[in-house]
Amino acid sequence: MATDLDNTHSAPPKSVKVTRWLLLALSGWREKIAPLLIALFGSFLIGGILILLSGDNPLEAYAAILKGAFGDSFGIASTITRGLPIIGAGIATGWAFRAGLINLGVEGQLLLGALAGYVVSVSVSLSPFLLLSLAILMSMVVGGLWSLLCGWFETKFDVPILISSLLMNFLAIGFVSYMINFPLIEVGGSRSQTAMIADNLRLPRLVSGTSLSVGLYFIIGLVIIAIIVLRRTAYGFELTMFGANREFAIYTGVNPVRMTLVTMFISGMMAGMVGAIMVFGVHFRMIDGALTGPGYAWTGMMAAILANNNPVGIVVGGLFLSAIQTGSAAMERAHSIPFEISFVVQAIIILLVAGREGFSGVRRRDTI
Amino acid sequence: MIDVSLLNSTFRLIAPILLAALGGLLCERVLVFNIALEGTMLMGAFTAVATSFYTGSSMAGVLAAAVVGLLFSLLLGVFVIRLRSDAIVAGIAMNLFAAGLTTFLLRRIFGRRGYFKDPAIVGLEKLEIPIISKIPYLGDILSGHSWVVYASWVLVIVIWIILFKQVIGLRMRGVGQNDFAAETLGVNVIRIRYIALAFSGVLCGIAGAQLSLGQVTLFVENMSAGRGWIAVVAVMLGRAHPVGVFAASLLFGFAEAVSFRLQGMMLPHQIADTIPYLITLAALIVLQITRSRRNSVIAN
Numbered sequence: 001m002a003t004d005l006d007n008t009h010s011a012p013p014k015s016v017k018v019t020r021w022l023l024l025a026l027s028g029w030r031e032k033i034a035p036l037l038i039a040l041f042g043s044f045l046i047g048g049i050l051i052l053l054s055g056d057n058p059l060e061a062y063a064a065i066l067k068g069a070f071g072d073s074f075g076i077a078s079t080i081t082r083g084l085p086i087i088g089a090g091i092a093t094g095w096a097f098r099a100g101l102i103n104l105g106v107e108g109q110l111l112l113g114a115l116a117g118y119v120v121s122v123s124v125s126l127s128p129f130l131l132l133s134l135a136i137l138m139s140m141v142v143g144g145l146w147s148l149l150c151g152w153f154e155t156k157f158d159v160p161i162l163i164s165s166l167l168m169n170f171l172a173i174g175f176v177s178y179m180i181n182f183p184l185i186e187v188g189g190s191r192s193q194t195a196m197i198a199d200n201l202r203l204p205r206l207v208s209g210t211s212l213s214v215g216l217y218f219i220i221g222l223v224i225i226a227i228i229v230l231r232r233t234a235y236g237f238e239l240t241m242f243g244a245n246r247e248f249a250i251y252t253g254v255n256p257v258r259m260t261l262v263t264m265f266i267s268g269m270m271a272g273m274v275g276a277i278m279v280f281g282v283h284f285r286m287i288d289g290a291l292t293g294p295g296y297a298w299t300g301m302m303a304a305i306l307a308n309n310n311p312v313g314i315v316v317g318g319l320f321l322s323a324i325q326t327g328s329a330a331m332e333r334a335h336s337i338p339f340e341i342s343f344v345v346q347a348i349i350i351l352l353v354a355g356r357e358g359f360s361g362v363r364r365r366d367t368i
Numbered sequence: 369m370i371d372v373s374l375l376n377s378t379f380r381l382i383a384p385i386l387l388a389a390l391g392g393l394l395c396e397r398v399l400v401f402n403i404a405l406e407g408t409m410l411m412g413a414f415t416a417v418a419t420s421f422y423t424g425s426s427m428a429g430v431l432a433a434a435v436v437g438l439l440f441s442l443l444l445g446v447f448v449i450r451l452r453s454d455a456i457v458a459g460i461a462m463n464l465f466a467a468g469l470t471t472f473l474l475r476r477i478f479g480r481r482g483y484f485k486d487p488a489i490v491g492l493e494k495l496e497i498p499i500i501s502k503i504p505y506l507g508d509i510l511s512g513h514s515w516v517v518y519a520s521w522v523l524v525i526v527i528w529i530i531l532f533k534q535v536i537g538l539r540m541r542g543v544g545q546n547d548f549a550a551e552t553l554g555v556n557v558i559r560i561r562y563i564a565l566a567f568s569g570v571l572c573g574i575a576g577a578q579l580s581l582g583q584v585t586l587f588v589e590n591m592s593a594g595r596g597w598i599a600v601v602a603v604m605l606g607r608a609h610p611v612g613v614f615a616a617s618l619l620f621g622f623a624e625a626v627s628f629r630l631q632g633m634m635l636p637h638q639i640a641d642t643i644p645y646l647i648t649l650a651a652l653i654v655l656q657i658t659r660s661r662r663n664s665v666i667a668n
Contacts, residue, residue, distance in 0.1 A: 104460075157653050157660070159653055162456065163601060166597050167601075171645055174638045175638070177638040178636055178639050301460070302464065340472040340474075340475045343467065343471055344469050347461065347464040347467070354461045355451040355453045
């Protein structure tokens with residue numbers, strides 16, 4: 001209607017159009033990017049104050065982090081290598097978060113998936129390619145089923161996914177640790193780890209001397225599939241709608257039980273695949289604590305929160321968080337500031353991002 | 369299997385969960401979904417050990433833990449109440465913040481990774497209750513705990529009185545039932561919510577102190593180990609009522625005591641460690657099943 005009127009009467013001068021467009025673009029910018037930038041700036045400011053309080057120069061520390069993460073090819077390779085499981089776990093978490101399902105169990109799903117893949121790879125005899133495919137498939141299925149269980153608890157018994165998924169992490173961690181230390185422990189070895197998988201089952205390395213493997217292509221594939229499914233399929237659209245407004249989605253015909261179960265299964269499958277990539281591409285065995293210690297799942301979740309569950313954003317966010325961690329490790333070697341400062345900076349970023357609606361003046365619906 | 373020492377350790381082990389759950393209960397009553405109990409506890413545990421190490425006083429440790437818990441909880445309040453952040457995202461962020469900050473400080477202050485143990489850390493003394501300790505069996509079960517454990521029992525009653533016999537409790541319950549109506553009647557909803565969060569922070573801080581100074585005398589990275597989440601479940605299980613929450617905490621304390629016992633006997637610790645979480649999950653599922661049955665009976 002408004003455009004009709006505009007056309008029949010005098011069309012607005014170009015300058016007005018441009019101004020309108022610019023205002024529109026800027027208002028979007030203000031709401032989306034500005035709070036993120038404020039959060040980043042704020043967290044580095046607070047982190048800097050912490051470094052200053054502990055008697056070091058924050059600028060030098062940040063320069064060392066930047067240099068460590070991007071300074072040379074080794075740094076870049078380390079950032080990407082560490083970033084892969086973070087991005088994968090981030091996509092897995094973001095997938096569920098986007099549908100409003102608070103899956104905090106990616107850590108356990110990843111771990112059980114890794115174990116399942118490993119067990120298949122050492123107990124089944126097949127041609128290497130088929131065996132590797134089967135093992136990765138099993139990782140995804142087991143990760144998916146563990147996650148599906150949380151979804152089922154919610155749809156069947158009304159037990160919140162938020163709580164069941166978190167508690168089930170402890171079950172998975174205990175079980176996998178037991179399996180590594182008892183039935184599967186390397187015979188004759190002195191460490192808490194299993195025997196290595198056969199050479200022909202290992203994912204080839206992309207850059208020799210680093211642990212960057214073709215796992216990279218798996219993650220790239222995962223991101224592309226996630227984007228396509230979210231943008232181009234009915235399921236992807238319904239998932240986003242389910243997360244944005246559940247009542248409305250149900251009203252328009254989305255089956256909440258099916259949506260919850262399918263989404264949790266896919267989220268867990270993604271987590272399981274990340275576990276498989278770590279086993280077949282990086283460690284070549286199960287090592288007690290190697291998948292939980294670095295906090296891949298939790299850093300991935302931070303990337304998802306940072307990116308508001310957008311796949312491309314998760315890639316950027318995951319690489320960014322990975323760079324902070326990799327850079328901090330390099331910084332610790334050069335300065336006296338402990339690597340753990342990266343955990344504080346990351347957490348403050350997430351905290352400030354959590355308050356972004358507040359900072360930007362946009363009030364969301366009452367969630368408390 | 370079930371003997372006096374198992375029940376004694378049950379009563380010792382429930383204290384952190386009970387204290388945190390009482391805090392969670394107050395938040396629940398004013399409709400603030402607090403999942404940062406875990407992180408608040410962790411901050412308390414670290415503060416207690418650090419303060420006890422430097423002052424040589426466990427009392428100072430507990431007090432400092434309470435203060436830090438209070439501040440931490442109020443910070444959550446700023447995000448959830450003032451900035452209207454999503455309570456779940458803010459809670460997760462606070463938990464990650466607590467984990468990151470305590471790990472960093474452990475490294476920065478004490479130069480340690482993983483854990484910090486030192487003879488200079490003064491733990492909480494075990495106290496004998498004068499008359500009860502003389503009673504056979506009961507004395508062995510109930511007596512010989514730190515004062516924080518006894519305080520947690522007293523707090524169940526105190527919180528019951530505050531909630532149901534005091535004006536502030538009436539206002540809290542009013543906010544919980546209908547915050548808009550409470551606001552109309554002149555209750556300062558925001559202030560009530562901050563007060564509940566402040567109490568909750570103090571309780572979680574002390575819970576952390578009991579964890580690091582009462583049960584052991586050391587700090588371990590992420591030593592809260594999901595107890596804050598178990599406390600969240602205890603609030604649900606106990607229907608946000610002090611007595612119900614106490615009963616639920618008793619169950620989880622018992623599960624933890626059993627897990628410790630089995631560790632020494634037949635099970636590898638990796639499996640025994642999972643028992644409390646398994647029991648918590650099972651209890652939650654059973655609760656929801658009975659609740660839905662009851663609802664369907666009412667509906668029919």
